[in-house]
Amino acid sequence: MSNQVLQLRKICMTYGSGATSVGALRDIDLDVSAGEFVAVMGPSGSGKSSLLTLAGGLDKATSGEIYVENTPLGALNINDLARLRRRAIGYVFQDFNLVPSLTAVENVALPRELDGVPFRKARRQAMDALRSVGIDKLADRFMDQISGGQRQRVAIARAIVGERRLILADEPTGALDTASGDGIMEVLRQRADAGCAVVLVTHEARHAGWADRVHFLKDGKIVDQAAQSYDPTVLLELPAN
Numbered sequence: 546m547s548n549q550v551l552q553l554r555k556i557c558m559t560y561g562s563g564a565t566s567v568g569a570l571r572d573i574d575l576d577v578s579a580g581e582f583v584a585v586m587g588p589s590g591s592g593k594s595s596l597l598t599l600a601g602g603l604d605k606a607t608s609g610e611i612y613v614e615n616t617p618l619g620a621l622n623i624n625d626l627a628r629l630r631r632r633a634i635g636y637v638f639q640d641f642n643l644v645p646s647l648t649a650v651e652n653v654a655l656p657r658e659l660d661g662v663p664f665r666k667a668r669r670q671a672m673d674a675l676r677s678v679g680i681d682k683l684a685d686r687f688m689d690q691i692s693g694g695q696r697q698r699v700a701i702a703r704a705i706v707g708e709r710r711l712i713l714a715d716e717p718t719g720a721l722d723t724a725s726g727d728g729i730m731e732v733l734r735q736r737a738d739a740g741c742a743v744v745l746v747t748h749e750a751r752h753a754g755w756a757d758r759v760h761f762l763k764d765g766k767i768v769d770q771a772a773q774s775y776d777p778t779v780l781l782e783l784p785a786n
């Protein structure tokens with residue numbers, strides 16, 4: 546058994562068919578191990594969200610295989626895939642996907658309860674997650690009673706609640722101001738340092754700077770990789786290949 550939490554092997558993703566088909570990902574290989582924080586950058590339409598969606602088991606690749614903690618997602622039936630997603634994978638969506646009629650703590654506890662965790666334990670874990678993103682005092686507020694930045698923290702708390710080992714975040718800082726954005730990066734960094742594998746999709750070089758590695762996507766292919774000491778802004782100036 547390796548300590549790889551996420552492995553993508555020869556992943557291709559094509560949307561549609563025939564003349565109108567779009568090749569979103571081409572032959573992607575990517576490994577992310579426990580404790581690693583990886584950023585994915587690239588121009589709009591380069592395939593970043595597609596990569597994250599497939600890694601989270603939310604869609605099926607056209608070809609190739611994805612392993613989460615050595616389990617091939619393609620071999621799982623719908624129920625087992627849903628269970629693996631709830632237990633092992635935390636996903637932060639661009640548009641948060643929070644339930645407005647639930648409070649912050651209820652939103653965060655929901656995936657645990659869906660997974661059969663008793664109410665009190667789910668709530669305790671949700672409070673722990675809210676505390677780790679610094680908003681436990683807002684636990685009983687509804688989504689329209691907190692700011693956009695606070696909602697974003699609720700979404701992050703929901704992604705890290707329990708013992709999720711793979712955190713996938715798609716532009717999680719949205720329209721947040723710089724300080725709030727850095728706060729979110731700090732939380733993701735802490736999760737990686739605590740042993741999670743973290744994959745962040747971002748347009749912002751300053752956020753990619755928190756990662757151990759940066760992969761640059763272009764036209765559905767990984768065209769470069771940089772270690773943390775590398776300035777990711779350089780990648781934005783890559784010539785077209």
Ligand SMILES: Nc1ncnc2c1ncn2[C@@H]1O[C@H](COP(=O)(O)OP(=O)(O)OP(=O)(O)O)[C@@H](O)[C@H]1O
Nearest residue numbers: 560561567569587588589590591592593594595596
């Ligand atoms: N559901 C879909 N149906 C058809 N085409 C899609 C679908 N999702 C993505 N695509 C296409 O696949 C390509 C990659 O899209 P993707 O959203 O993964 O890129 P991205 O790098 O995340 O872009 P952005 O930075 O703008 O979010 C694009 O050409 C896009 O139009």
